[in-house]
Amino acid sequence: MRFKSAVIGAGPTGICAVGHLLDLKLHPILWIDPCFNSGRLSSYQNVPSNTKVKLFIEFALNCNTFKEIASQNDDVLNALLATDQDSGCYYDKRYKTIKTDKGNVRSMNLSENWCIEIEGSGQKYYCDSAILATGSHPRESRQSPSETHHEITSIHLDVALDPERLGQIITEDDTVAVVGSSHSAILVLKNLSQTTSCKSILNFYREELKFAEYKDGWILYDNTGLKGQAATWARNELSKVQKIKRIKLPKEKNKEKEVYLAHLRGCTKIVYAIGFERNPLPIISVNDRVCREISYNPKNGQISDENGPLDNCFGFGIAFPEKTIDPMGNVEYAVGLFR
Incomplete structure (x- = not known):
């Protein structure tokens, strides 16, 4: 055929x-x-998504075929309609x-x-x-911090984004490094601080936090800025978590190794949240x-x-x-x- x-x-x-x-x-x-x-x-x-519920509904009803399916099965659509339309889900x-x-x-x-x-x-x-x-x-790191002379276990981003799974593999003796400052990285920091008993958290980042800004009919930093729960937590809680230490990486790539070596010696686990x-x-x-x-x-x-x-x-x-x-x-x- x-x-x-x-x-x-x-x-x-x-x-x-x-x-x-x-x-x-x-x-x-x-x-x-x-x-x-x-x-x-x-x-x-x-x-938690960084897309508002009302936009999920617009996505779902964006073509006639989807509208027809929704009219035949109201359960999923009604569940979305019953949710705060300006929140994530x-x-x-x-x-x-x-x-x-x-x-x-x-x-x-x-x-x-x-x-x-x-x-x-x-x-x-x-x-x-x-x-x-x-x-x-999820993009994996092209470089390894293994030259710190001890074993650092890498945690897959999919695991780190799930509070339940993350809580099962982190102990109170762990010092966890998170590389990145985007939506995924912030959610990982949130999960580590709220659902695990780790000893300390290191956050290596290149760019300062960027937040989406809702303008009249458009969104500034729509695709690169933090939104939803990640944005709320980053604004209100990140600086208050004492066991999180944020470390800015130098712009010169050849100097990054020195920064990693200086801070990773006591690190036991690491999460790369550096995009897809x-x-x-x-x-x-x-x-x-x-x-x-x-x-x-x-x-x-x-x-x-x-x-x-x-x-x-x-x-x-x-x-x-x-x-x-x-x-x-x-x-x-x-x-x-x-x-």
């Missing part, structure tokens, strides 16, 4: 893409994901999916159309257009020639290789964020769910 459209990934972006494709009647649609559990979002059920809802094919995409080859091959089974599907909604994962990076992509080729350099247009999402744009192939979501410029000229990349 030949498909009009293929969507790779079933996180929020994949769900949104399928909804809009159905609105536009660009079907039949092939939808591929190994789990169909709303992507990485399902890992953050105990994480917890990512504890599962998205219902349509008929799908489970699996990981091994490769995509463009000739007359796109041929998508599934890993393992070798199943091949043919489609006119392809949308990559493949998501991202794109998940590995399938092998992408054109007429069986493997594309070596994959990039995208940050305005319309079109995927390119070293020879130029690839026909009918687009990337969206946190892996391929839209470039935005606010009224003050600040350039950011839109990664929030509402985007």
Whole structure:
């Protein structure tokens, strides 16, 4: 069977893409994901969002297909409507999916159309257009502070963002380092100070805290500033927690090592909250020639290789964020769910 459209990934972006494709009647649609559990979002059920509830509802009702689904099942929508519309909420809802094919995409080859091959089974599907909604994962440090002459255990960001899981692995003898100053880093500091008995906390950061500011019809630092519970806690509580020591890293990269060595000697565990990076992509080729350099247009999402744009192939979501410029000229990349 030949498909009009293929969507790779079933996180929020994949769900949104399928909804809009159905609105536009660009079907039949092939939808591929190994789990169909709303992507990485399902890992953050105990994480407060930095998106207001009313914006989640706007996202959910952003296309006619979603409106129709909501009209047939009021339970989830009513739960959101009953929540404070200006607050954040917890990512504890599962998205219902349509008929799908489970699996990981091994490769995509463009000739007359796109041929998508599934890993393992070798199943091949043919489609006119392809949308990559493949998501991202927490970035790991490219350098190790192991030269402090003792073992420092690294805690995955997903664990550190979950108060219950974090509390199970932190003891009163631990000194925990947190690298970063963004939304995730602040939530980790909050979790460490409120739900664990650790001895002390070190926060290494490069940039000063930045808070989103709600203007008339737009938001200053919309994508880079702190919002929600993270912003409230950072403003009101961070400076009051005596066991948190904040350490500013020097601008010169070659001097960072000295700072780490000076402060990490008593550290037992470390969390890197330094952003997210794109998940590995399938092998992408054109007429069986493997594309070596994959990039995208940050305005319309079109995927390119070293020879130029690839026909009918687009990337969206946190892996391929839209470039935005606010009224003050600040350039950011839109990664929030509402985007």
